[in-house]
Amino acid sequence: MAESAAFPRTQRIGIFVFDGFEPIDVFGFVEPFAIARFLGTDYAAVPPYPFEVVLIAREVAKVKSANGPWVMPDWGFAQALREPLDLLMVPGGAGTWPLLDETRDPKAVAAMLDWLRAMDKRVRIMASVCTGAAALARSGLLDSLAAATNHAAFGWVIQHGPKVLWDSVARWVDSGKYVTSAGVSAGTDMGFYLVSRLAGRGGGEGGGIRLAPRPAGADPLSAASARTSQRCLRLCMRA
Numbered sequence: 564m565a566e567s568a569a570f571p572r573t574q575r576i577g578i579f580v581f582d583g584f585e586p587i588d589v590f591g592f593v594e595p596f597a598i599a600r601f602l603g604t605d606y607a608a609v610p611p612y613p614f615e616v617v618l619i620a621r622e623v624a625k626v627k628s629a630n631g632p633w634v635m636p637d638w639g640f641a642q643a644l645r646e647p648l649d650l651l652m653v654p655g656g657a658g659t660w661p662l663l664d665e666t667r668d669p670k671a672v673a674a675m676l677d678w679l680r681a682m683d684k685r686v687r688i689m690a691s692v693c694t695g696a697a698a699l700a701r702s703g704l705l706d707s708l709a710a711a712t713n714h715a716a717f718g719w720v721i722q723h724g725p726k727v728l729w730d731s732v733a734r735w736v737d738s739g740k741y742v743t744s745a746g747v748s749a750g751t752d753m754g755f756y757l758v759s760r761l762a763g764r765g766g767g768e769g770g771g772i773r774l775a776p777r778p779a780g781a782d783p784l785s786a787a788s789a790r791t792s793q794r795c796l797r798l799c800m801r802a
Contacts, residue, residue, distance in 0.1 A: 570601045574649040574761055576616045577638075577686070579679075579695075583658020586631035588692040589618075591751035592652060595758045613762055619643045619651075621675070629657045640678050644685070649761065651686050653679070655693025655713055655746060663701055663723065676702045690742045690757065692750030699741065700724025708738040713746035 576596050578589055596614040600606060620626050620636035627633050638646065665672045679702045683689055691699050696712040697720045699705050706726040711733045713720065721729050730736050735744035735753040737760075744753035 570611055571613070573611050573613065573615050575647060576614055577619050577643060577648045577651045577682075578616065579651065579653045580618050580620050580626045580628075580634055580636055581658050581662050582627050583629045583656050583661065584626070584654045585656030585658075585693060585746075586628045587747060588654035588656060588695065588750050589628070589634075591748065592654070592692055592754040594751065595754040599758050599762065614758070617648075621671075640674075644678075644681060648682070648686050650688040650690060650757070651679075651682050652690040652692065653695035653698045654750070655691070655695040655697075655716075659694040659697055660719075663697060679704065688740055688742060688757070688761075690744075690753070692744050692753065693746035694720055696720055696743045697723040699743070700727050705738075705741055705743070708741055709736045710738065710741065710743040711736040711745050711749075712743065715746070 576593075578593065580589060593616050596616055598606065599613045600608055601611075601613055617637040618626075618634055619638045619640070622639040623636055623642075625633045625635055643651075661667060662675065663672060675698070679689075679698060683702075683704055689699060689704060691710075691712075693713040694716050696705070696710055700710065700720070701723040705724055707728070709728040709730055710724070711730050714731060717729070717731050721727070733745065734749040735742065735756065737756075742753065742757060744750045
């Protein structure tokens, strides 16, 4: 990952893609990282950039999204275990149901959960969007922690993590290493928040400082406290 005397190192963001992933969960989340730029540069600047995004699948072969485009992952599971990575995000979508269905392929489900646990030891942040939280919960990574997920699929997701402190109201929940969001645009909002968290003072001119935190109570889907909103604003202003 690139580093120079002028800028901090480029941080690497990994996205787990699987058959039936929801396109907005991936591409909405990715966009804040893709447009982020270091202070003193603009959108047209050449690299280095604050973030690099890679798509990860079981193997390097085309993956079909839910009613959307195919994508070609950059890495397979094995390579992801060898490469440096700062954050791993698991999206949701219709594909999360078969992804976790042990009646169809118990060995594949077990291997995927083992991979998530192994990746957890290698990254600074594990994140999920929408029903992707079910995979993190099933792996045991969210036990005793607060977490968010898709509000419409709430009943199904919570079955995968009975020890998780599920939040049925928040757009996203930051539980330290584990950051989870509800569905649809909530994943994009969380992406902007994570840009501000990861960039700190060194980056985010094209991403972080454009994040507008929602006032507590202004959005019926947001349970963010005033303290969280103010902290996010301060980070964005500094970024």
